[in-house]
Amino acid sequence: MSELGLHEGEARGCLSFPWETPPQPGQVREVAPGVLWLRMPLPFALDHINLYLLRHGHGWVVVDTGLNTPQSREVWEAVFTDVFGGAPVLAVIATHFHYDHSGLLGWLVDRFQCPAYMSFAEYQSLFVTPPRGDEPNWAFLQFYQRCGLGPEQVAAFRPMLSQMAYDTQAPTSFRRLRENDLLQIGTRRWRVVIGSGHSPEHVCLYSEDDKLLIAGDQILPRITSSVLVSVTEPEANPLGDWLASLRRFRQLSDAALVLPAHERPFHGLHHRIGQLQQHHDAHLDTLTEVLKAGPQTVAELCPALFPRLRGSFDLLMAMGETLAHINFLREEGVLTRTLAGEAWRFSLSSGGEQVLATEDIHV
Known part of the structure; x- marks a missing residue:
């Protein structure tokens, strides 16, 4: 399973990046009052995932978890001590089920005995795993x-x-997130915005008052999220779902600071949505042209x-x-x-x- 597509959409023109460089691996940076950006390392060519830590009263709400690997757990142990100062994790929100986003979901939930929040389809997808072994079924x-x-x-x-598969430690229960649900986290209210196509019901969080969008893999600044059909549902139309999602995200403020799961936070939401639309339109045009032969x-x-x-x-x-x-x-x-x-x-x-x-x- 890959988090990202094979082609890169170039971030030009109207995209701007408030930070020239990201935090070092395992380090955090405040991007808004009470919102920390944690750079979690990954053992891939795409060598990181951005996780977000939201201050809430006497503790923290975590958005996404990293892979279920010793390296990720080591980073979390340092965060618990150096960043949280022993304050508890009060809830974990998973944007979607992919390994790097939910690999340690059950581990965090069990450690702090706190709830996991995610959409229904993403929770169910945690239990749909590729067949094991070297012989294809x-x-x-x-x-x-x-x-x-x-x-x-x-x-x-x-x-x-088989070599690339990472186990996800799934929680035994969850609290369902739906479109337009409101979450009060600290002094800020976040609205749930559901995307689709990259995964079934990808959860994004939007603060209208502060113009912040925790976008997960739904809107990335330079690379394009994978939108693909797999053996699990060979007749699926994820691209139709994806393009419909992009139209919904256009309703959010173009002034929002987009906090993506990969690369750096950026401004220019509507411009980037237009680039993503053009990317897929070009692919569709190419296919119809080639098939004339x-x-x-x-x-x-x-x-x-x-x-x-x-x-x-x-x-x-x-x-x-x-x-x-x-x-x-x-x-x-x-x-x-x-x-x-x-x-x-x-x-x-x-x-x-x-x-x-x-x-x-x-x-």
Whole structure:
């Protein structure tokens, strides 16, 4: 599972960054009264995640947790002593279920015997884990064969996924967050804004009075969040959900300081939303142009969107993102598909409403 897409959206023009450099790994910086930015290290090319610590009375509310690794726990131990001064964690909010955001959720909750807050779909997703072992199961194998890969290519994915998997320590209970819920944390009121597409019900927190947006992975300043289809739900349309989310976030103040999960806080919310929209629009235009040459598989279309891949992990992510754009175009009625051997081949539609026909069902 990756938190980020393969292409970078360049932050230009109207984006501004109040801090030229981030805190050092494991260190904090105050970004607003009672709001601390914690730079948690990650063992990836993307070497950090930003966590946010919110002062609340005699203790703290934590937003996201980092990976379930000894390094993350060491950072937290130092925070408990050096930053919190022994004050307790009163609640933990998880923006979404991905490893780096919720890996230590259960550990923190159990340690301080405090509640975990997250959306229902994100809590449920904590318990949907990739199959273990090096041998691909039938659903995994079929998913990528339908994309146009051979059995050997598919088998090469599984050991890599097993090596990259991180266990998430899930809490045994949670308190549900819904769109427009209000949370009073310290002297500040935060409104829950739900995004979708990168994950099912991604929680963001917006303070209208202070123009602060804790955005998680929903709005990032330079890189684009992954929006992809996986074996868990092969017919999903996460890009449709993502684009609808972007329209909702445009309703927030453009003056907001955006506190993202990766890279640096920034101003220029509406400009960045426009960049993200343009990024995906360009991908959609590219696919429809390439398909004028005739029917193609996901594997054949993938290089048109992602021409520079560094290995199996990049290929896996690129296939999922390519399929997300294909499924969006299918739902819009722009594309149709036919099964040729083990792989779907996609074509430009001759027009008319897309419906699920009996020939689309293969058992």
